[in-house]
Amino acid sequence: MSFVNIEIKARTGRPAEIRQYLLEHGADCKGTDYQTDTYFNTNKGRLKLRQGNIENNLIYYERSDQAGPKQSDFNLVKVDNAETLKAMLTSAIGIKITVKKTREIFFIENVKFHLDILDALGCFVEIEASNRYAPLSNKQLNEQCNFYMQEFGIKEEDLVNISYSDMLLEAH
Numbered sequence: 001m002s003f004v005n006i007e008i009k010a011r012t013g014r015p016a017e018i019r020q021y022l023l024e025h026g027a028d029c030k031g032t033d034y035q036t037d038t039y040f041n042t043n044k045g046r047l048k049l050r051q052g053n054i055e056n057n058l059i060y061y062e063r064s065d066q067a068g069p070k071q072s073d074f075n076l077v078k079v080d081n082a083e084t085l086k087a088m089l090t091s092a093i094g095i096k097i098t099v100k101k102t103r104e105i106f107f108i109e110n111v112k113f114h115l116d117i118l119d120a121l122g123c124f125v126e127i128e129a130s131n132r133y134a135p136l137s138n139k140q141l142n143e144q145c146n147f148y149m150q151e152f153g154i155k156e157e158d159l160v161n162i163s164y165s166d167m168l169l170e171a172h
Contacts (some may be wrong), residue, residue, distance in 0.1 A: 003132040005072040006141035007063075010158040012093060015104075016113045018152050022106045022113060030066060037166045039096040040089050043127040046163065049089065051082045054105060056084065065166070067159035069136065069145040072128075088149055100162045110134035111144050117159045120166055124160070 012018065023029065035052035045062040061074035079085055104115040110133035114126040129136075129144035136144075160167070 002073060002075055003130060004138060004141065005022070005074065005128045005130045006069050006138060007043050007126060007128040008071055008145060008154070009124055009126045009151075009160040009163075010055065010152075011160060012115075012154075012158065014153075015117075015123050015125070017129065017138075018117060018125055019032050019104065019106075020115075020135075021151065025125075027106040027113065028090045030107065033098075033103045033105055034102050035101050037099040037165070038086055038089075039099070041094045041096050046164075047089075049082060049086050051079075051086075052103070056080070056082055057108070063163075065161045067156070069142055069149070069162040076132075089137045095123060097165050097169055099168060103166065108134075108165075111148065113148070116164075118164060120171060121164065124164075125154070127152075135136045 031054055033052040034053040035050055035055065038043045038049045040047045040049070045060055047060045049098045050057050058079050059074060061072050063072035064070055065092060099118070102117045106113040110130055112130060113126040116124040116126065120125070127145050127148045129141040131141060
């Protein structure tokens with residue numbers, strides 16, 4: 001099934017403040033996930049296998065590279081046997097890059113928040129307002145994303161316009 005996120009990614013030097021805000025505003029903390037995202041070669045969009053202690057999914061998404069709130073159209077399938085699937089996809093289409101991160105996951109209603117740490121890149125916050133959990137319009141999702149950007153004090157210069165995989169590829 002296809003879903004839509006309106007999302008942002010931003011560098012942050014204030015993960016403790018954002019975490020505190022989320023907890024004070026009733027966020028449901030799902031815990032800390034130690035994730036490995038394996039990105040595979042594709043002709044369009046991005047295909048990644050996420051392996052973690054909380055989330056294990058095959059995700060295909062298409063998203064423009066822009067700094068502010070952007071639409072991401074995605075399909076997601078829960079994966080029970082990730083290693084076998086990873087071996088099959090590696091043989092069929094090859095690995096583009098692997099991203100490892102520590103991710104704290106929170107929810108407030110239909111909005112998902114990530115506090116991410118990547119050894120090679122630093123600390124980030126992601127906001128994902130999604131119609132996966134509530135039947136909202138893109139306009140409403142955009143408003144939610146913008147609201148939390150303001151609440152977290154995210155400035156234009158903090159915004160990141162590309163994925164972690166692209167950031168790591170650029171660094172190499």
